[in-house]
Amino acid sequence: MKIDIVTLFPDFFSSPLETSILARAVERQLLAFAIHDPRDCAIDKHRTVDDEPYGGGGGMVLKPEPVYRLWRERGLDQGHCIYLTADGQPLDQALAVELSLKERLVLLCGHYKGLDERVRTGLIDREVSVGDYVLTGGEPAALVLIDAVMRLIPGVLGNFSSALDDSFQEAVLDCPWYTRPATFEGASVPEILLSGDHANVARWRRRQALRRTFERRPDLLEQSELDEEEKALIADWHKQGP
Secondary structure: OEEEEEOOOHHHHHHHHOOHHHHHHHHOOOOEEEEEOHHHHOOOOOOOOEEOOOOOOOOOEEOHHHHHHHHHHOOHHHOEEEEEEEEEEEOOHHHHHHHHOOOEEEEEEOEOOEEOHHHHHHHOOEEEEOOOOOOOEOHHHHHHHHHHHHOOOOOOOOOHHHHHOOOOOOOOOOOOOOOOOOEEOOEEOOHHHHOOOHHHHHHHHHHHHHHHHHHHOHHHHHHOOOOHHHHHHHHHHHHHOO
8 A cells, every 4th residue: 555645744754654563564565655745836936835814814724736736746646535634534443444445545634724625625535533623733643544544454463363353343342451471460360361262262352342342432332233142231231230
């Protein structure tokens, strides 16, 4: 997969993209990144990319000319173009899975007051939000999206099944996980995890995942595919109360 990042602050991405799993994915040619600065396509000698909004109001708005010129000169219209914005579609696991199947993503990081609406309607395929809060720019949101998507690309993680077991992969939160030592400061690993009975371990993990989801994100259970036994189990938890 190739990911193009359009940002006024290219240095923001230097360390994250050259560290840990992302760096290894690039070395293995599973991922490729390209950073584009709209200032490179500004139409004046001062490299101006923003201006005051028509109609008044505080803040500055990113101008359409540099962005359109950048898109055309660098072929960014060949990718699936995403604008990171607080009023976009919420990023969830289902969307991350969908985006992981794309061959090329183009991430436009907004800044200042926002982006000229003609860019949003003329160049953008999808608008994505990482939460109901406002950031100073789209760069942190772009990193969140990249991380959520890249770990679903086969070969990026050392063990792909690890990604398949994550929270939200099946609209439930993840179960508790343990490692050595078996006892630490008086707290022991559940005996079933030491039993070697893989079927019972799988059932225990599923039940723990459902319980954690019931306690922390009950709204997700409405989206989950539950069998009759699991529905009865959750009904019992409702009867027991908090």
